[in-house]
Amino acid sequence: MILADTFQPSTFLDAFRFIGNHGWLIWHKAFEQLVLSAAAMGVAMAIAIPIGVWLGHVHRGSFAAINVSNIGRALPSLAVIAICLPFLGIGFLDVLVALVVLAFPLMLTNAYVAVDGVDPDVVEAARGMGMHERDILLRVEVPLATPLLFAGIRTAAVYVVSTATIAAIAGGGGLGDIIVGQSEYRLEGVIGAAFCVTVLAVLADLALGGVQYLVSPRGLRKPRRPFEVDATIAHPAVGQ
């Protein structure tokens, strides 16, 4: 199983050489991981954001909405995968469901807090001007909630991308395959793949940051420092 490879300074260089030599493999695996992560994020967002935004708009269910993320954060990812396995068997679907379960609470809470926290004076002014509830939500609250909303999405995305590494254990593919395959790929492979996972997570964060910039209303655009670790909401890049 785990061979006692020795660590030499050259091993790090070897890792990059590994990446170079196995370009196709890395691409393939990275792509697998991205697809898995994107799918999980897509499903989780499709469920979490509408619910969260709606709850925030009507200012209800705050206890549940805020505390659900605590539960989501607490769930051990491997355990969730394990529990899903009996139902879904090894493979893509199982890990997908597990990742959705992990990402969904965080985004729900963020969506709720983001919309709930929009300046009530602004909302009242909009209501007083005679805007429909739906317009208030879509044209006032959601745009104003964008920064916090995206913060949750980005944090969740980094978390999902990193956690998808474990997918390998349950047959979900991805760069984790290389990491658990030390007998075949040696230490250089493990380091190389780990590095790629980190890069992937950072890229996801940056890409979403770009989307955030494009989608944000002009008046709200603030430059954001990259690699901000918001450790109080959830863990960004802890690869699991």
Added chain:
Amino acid sequence: MSGGPVIPNFGEGSSCVLHNDLFCSDWFTQNWSPVLQPALVQHIELTAKAVGIGFVIAFAFAIVARRFRIVERPFSLLSAFVYTIPSLALFQLLIPVTGLTDTTVLIALVGYTLLILFRNTVEGFRAVPADVLESARGMGLTGLQTLWRIELPLALPSIMAGVRIAVVSTISLATIAAFVRPVGLGHPIFDAIQDNIFKTELFAAGGLAVALAIGCDAILVAAQRGLTPWTRAKRS
């Protein structure tokens, strides 16, 4: 993958086990003592040690950082760096360095707790209002008295929040540690995956891990509430 012994359930198992039904309570009760309980206890021990050691280190550095701000940056960056390494890889990367032992797992887990504990402790100290510190000094409290009676209690909410996150994430990471060492609740999980997706064991071990995590979270929330009564005092 996992080098541990496969649980012998051939021939001895009930039809439930042989058919790999969703949950076989007989297997569960039979294997509680030999398999599940030790794994749970190991898991708790591992978490407690990791968070304990991590807390001591992070707290010590935070106290120093309070005085000498320059310590903060390098420690933060180092912790953040460790943080970004996928845990699966981190366990494996440490093995050539520290050997294939339980200590390796412990070291990796401690490394992960350092960032959150350090950051929350530093922020906790920083959140103490300046006027409170000034009046403490003006009233004649020594530096040590101010730290013990004023700063620590006021930093407690933030510190507790950090401990809470650290405990929960360590429990989660410790399950993955079983990939390199047969320890904790991850061990039966890995075994079960190999053993043709043995459902009962997966539910049992996975369920225990989830229960442990949520239970600890709830306990720590209650502790935080209990230790900081003034944060909930509402304006009457």
Added chain:
Amino acid sequence: MAERRAAGAAAAEIVFDHVTKFYPGRQAAAVNDLSLTIPAGDICVLVGPSGAGKTTAMKLVNRLIDFDEGDIRIDGRSVRELDAVELRRGIGYVIQQIGLFPHMTVGDNVAVVPKLLGWQKQRIRARVAELIALVGLEPGDADRYPSQLSGGQRQRVGLARALAADPAVMLMDEPFGALDPITRDRLQNELLRLHDLERKTIVFVTHDIDEAIKLGDRIAILREGGVLAQYDTPDAILATPADDFVARFVGADRGLKRLALRKLAEIELESPNGVPPGTPYTSAQTTLRDALSLMLTEGADRLVVVDDDGGNAGVLTIHQVSRLLSER
């Protein structure tokens, strides 16, 4: 309630002796050759524009800042003789943002210094109860947290906390500055009332000349650079400002301000005989300034003064006021 205490039992004389303080990197001194003597039991208000070094001067007394030249003596002993921490435990310290410890109840806040000094639990409990009543709070407030109190209530707790160990000296740095005018007025009156009961030496810093005139037994006006412009009683400063700066600082209406310092009961009134009917009247507790204002409003040149029992105390004429104004 607390009994009246004699001055001297719990008050100390403070002497500034040519005190100078330079901040590193700055050419101009923060406090420049400051010399004044505060008699025991007096309230001395340090007042001046910002940058005049008044807060700095105050903090030199409990050595939160250390001076470079000169000396400060409390009851004859230099503040440098005592260990700084011990010195501070014997001095009450109140700041504008109050700085109550949010994690302690009101009672625990007040008890901090007595606990540090090692008082017995009984004594501490009794003292806390006494002080809470003294500053006008409810007994139940002792178990509440600062976040549950209003700004005015918090500052009362700040006062109680500073008084807890019965210090001989109190330092107050713009303590009422963050409060609304009504609460500020109330707390100023509270302070004067407390000072009547427990005569401590108080060094009070403010930028508000009206507050200084209201509270101070003596006022020290500092100008930029920490230079003492004038140090005297409010009446003397208003009557004879030492220079243009002081005259401008106290305001062009200093004559009227002077009038506000005295009540009709304190001056000699003219005979009430032969007063035309319909003359407006006022109580003997009215200040000269309000009396003048009344005369001008009513278009009268005299007022009938009614004393506390309802009888005629005398008559005040506008001529009298004019004469009093020009008195030195």
